[in-house]
Amino acid sequence: MNRTSRTATGLIALALACACSSPPGIVPLPAADADPLLRSCLARFPSGSFEVVHAIEATLPLGNASTVVGVSAWDAGSRTLSAALLAPEGIALFEASRFGKGDVSVTRALPPLDRPNFAHGLFEDLGFMYFAPGGGPSGSDGDVSAPQVGRYGDGSPVCRWSLEGSVVDLVSSGEGGFTLSEYRGSGEPVRRYEAGPTTSARGFPHSSRFQRTGPAGYSMRFTLVEQ
Amino acid sequence: MQPRSFGIGIDIGTAVAIAVVIAAVLPGRSLLAAEDFRELRQQAELVKSIAADFTQTKKMKLLKKPLVSKGRFFYSAPEAVRWEYRSPIRTVSLVKGGGVKRYSLSAEGTWRADSSSAVEGMRIVMEQITGWLAGRFDDGTLFVASLAPGERPVVMLSPRDKEMARFISRVEVRFSNRPGVVEAVEIFEGESTSTLIEFSNVRLNEAVDGRLFEGVE
Numbered sequence: 144m145n146r147t148s149r150t151a152t153g154l155i156a157l158a159l160a161c162a163c164s165s166p167p168g169i170v171p172l173p174a175a176d177a178d179p180l181l182r183s184c185l186a187r188f189p190s191g192s193f194e195v196v197h198a199i200e201a202t203l204p205l206g207n208a209s210t211v212v213g214v215s216a217w218d219a220g221s222r223t224l225s226a227a228l229l230a231p232e233g234i235a236l237f238e239a240s241r242f243g244k245g246d247v248s249v250t251r252a253l254p255p256l257d258r259p260n261f262a263h264g265l266f267e268d269l270g271f272m273y274f275a276p277g278g279g280p281s282g283s284d285g286d287v288s289a290p291q292v293g294r295y296g297d298g299s300p301v302c303r304w305s306l307e308g309s310v311v312d313l314v315s316s317g318e319g320g321f322t323l324s325e326y327r328g329s330g331e332p333v334r335r336y337e338a339g340p341t342t343s344a345r346g347f348p349h350s351s352r353f354q355r356t357g358p359a360g361y362s363m364r365f366t367l368v369e370q
Numbered sequence: 371m372q373p374r375s376f377g378i379g380i381d382i383g384t385a386v387a388i389a390v391v392i393a394a395v396l397p398g399r400s401l402l403a404a405e406d407f408r409e410l411r412q413q414a415e416l417v418k419s420i421a422a423d424f425t426q427t428k429k430m431k432l433l434k435k436p437l438v439s440k441g442r443f444f445y446s447a448p449e450a451v452r453w454e455y456r457s458p459i460r461t462v463s464l465v466k467g468g469g470v471k472r473y474s475l476s477a478e479g480t481w482r483a484d485s486s487s488a489v490e491g492m493r494i495v496m497e498q499i500t501g502w503l504a505g506r507f508d509d510g511t512l513f514v515a516s517l518a519p520g521e522r523p524v525v526m527l528s529p530r531d532k533e534m535a536r537f538i539s540r541v542e543v544r545f546s547n548r549p550g551v552v553e554a555v556e557i558f559e560g561e562s563t564s565t566l567i568e569f570s571n572v573r574l575n576e577a578v579d580g581r582l583f584e585g586v587e
Contacts, residue, residue, distance in 0.1 A: 194434055198459040200476055209484045210461060210474035214432050225432055231461045231474070232453075233428045233439070233557065233565035234537070251560070253537055350477055366477050368458045369437065 166310045166326035169293035169301050177292040184290065184302035184313045187321050187338075188275040192218040195347055196369040199228075202362045211236065213365070217273050226269055228256070241266050268353060268363075271323065272336050276304035276311040309333060316340065319348065332356050345370050420445040422572040426455075430563040443569075450583040462586045473586045481586045513541070 172180065194216040202208050212229040225240040238251040239262050247262040255261070276290075290302040295314075304311045312324045320339025326332055334355045338348035347370050354362040421444050428437040441455040451465035460475035472484040512534055513527040527541040539558045546553035552572070557565040 194432075196433075196437060196458075198477075200474065200482075208482060210459070212437070212459065214430075214437075216432055227430065227432050229428065229437075231439070231455055231459060232463075233426055233567075235430060235559055235563050238430070238432065238563075251537065251563075364477055366459075 165328070165330045166303075166312070167295055167330075169291065169295055169303060169312075171291065171293040172300075180300050181290065181292050181302060183315060184292070185275065187313060188219060188273070189346065190219045192216070193273075193345075193347075194370070195367060197365040198368055200364040200366075202364075204359055204361060212368070215269060215273065217269075219274065222270070222274055224266060224269055224273065226265065227251075237262075237265075239266070241270075268334065268355070271311075271325065271334060272338075272351075272353060276306060276323075319346070343367060343370055416575075417445075418447045418575050419578045420572070420574055421576060421578055422569045424570070425568045427566045427568070428564075429566075444578050444582050446578050446580070446583060450580075452582045464583055464585075466583050 171177070194214070197213040197215070199211050199213045200208070201211065210231060212231060214227040214229065215224070216226075217224040221243060223240070223242050226238070227235055228237040229235050234253075235251055236253045237249075237256040239247050239249040241247045247266050249257075249262050252262065290304045290313075292300075292302050294300055299314050302313045304313075309325050309327050312322075312326070314322045314324070316322055316337075316339070318340055319342035320337070322338070323336040324332060325334050334353070336351065336353045338351040341349045343349060347367055348365075349367050351365045352362060353365070354360065421442070423442050424440070426439040426441070428439070437458075439455050439459075440457050441453070443454070444450075444452040449465065449468070451463070453463040453465075455461045461472060462481075463470065463472045473481045474484055476482050512530060514530055516526050516528070518524045518526065523545050525543040525545075527543070529535040529538055529540075537559055539560065541558070542556045543552060544554045544556070552569055554566060554568045556567070559565070
């Protein structure tokens with residue numbers, strides 16, 4: 144490799160590194176504009192208790208794919224979450240609950256859903272979808288600071304929660320739709336949840352998609368069945 | 371974080387459920403009369419096809435109200451099965467030539483094949499299904515069958531294997547007054563979790579379009 148090539152390679156590497164050096168930048172909004180946007184962001188995580196049934200199309204590493212029925216029940220106030228995965232034929236494959244920030248209590252797990260990391264990972268992902276980022280239902284109590292409100296460089300309004308080692312951005316997209324994105328401090332995307340744009344009468348997205356990035360990444364497409 | 375896979379559990383769940391339904395829809399009169407499994411085997415040979423509709427009611431503590439699914443079932447001797455859910459989500463399981471495939475209708479409206487990382491688990495269950503289709507209830511590897519006689523008799527299937535018993539405690543096959551017709555099958559998965567499949571419009575030995583076992587459409 145000659146000197147010019149090495150320099151070009153180095154510049155490309157530097158550019159890539161810079162591209163991932165931090166999460167997307169945001170420009171803070173003045174308070175008068177920030178308050179309505181903050182309320183709109185927090186409204187994505189309604190308080191109360193809920194139960195929903197989804198058809199879940201899971202696309203897994205190595206191209207594996209499966210469809211299951213997912214049942215989720217949660218209470219935003221206590222951040223209690225229960226979940227079950229059923230085969231379409233009715234057999235319960237997995238069932239577990241978590242109270243607040245406690246451990247996941249698994250009551251049923253067929254192989255390979257009995258792997259140690261599965262329950263923890265599933266509940267982390269469901270909590271990401273259903274609960275406001277951070278410690279409490281508003282996302283502003285506990286050990287987490289209140290979300291920062293601003294705009295991306297392209298003008299999209301965003302609410303940003305700064306967590307330990309990561310940030311979570313909520314961007315509204317249309318009438319009822321929104322996107323939640325989590326980035327590591329280095330700017331590397333971790334996971335993303337796109338909801339809507341259409342919602343049910345009770346405000347649940349008819350369709351949504353979760354994606355975890357990385358070599359072991361996977362995605363889940365949720366279609367609302369019952370609420 | 372380790373990669374996660376839904377494969378094995380789903381396949382076993384699917385296969386067991388298919389096996390139970392096949393067992394349920396097989397000629398009940400033969401079962402009821404059969405103290406002798408050889409007779410049952412001979413009677414099973416008389417069944418060339420089955421077609422039925424079904425309603426499935428899933429109950430579990432987590433569900434405030436039961437989850438109701440509807441579908442239809444086809445069997446053609448010696449080993450072709452189509453088990454189709456039409457609501458609330460659409461899936462089709464096809465059994466033919468010793469192989470099993472399941473297709474799901476995606477949110478985009480296209481059928482996609484469910485892949486499996488557990489072909490071996492499915493193969494074991496398929497051996498059980500093939501045995502039932504041939505009327506061999508007494509040498510099944512997964513379930514032990516026993517009969518509770520009466521006006522509306524019930525056949526109970528208990529898992530032989532402890533691992534299987536962890537997720538299915540027992541299966542009850544309930545017969546109707548009509549000879550040879552199963553009314554319902556209920557799978558008990560624990561104290562508060564069960565799956566009830568009720569059959570209707572059961573037709574035996576009527577012509578079944580062979581294309582039903584070839585693909586989803």
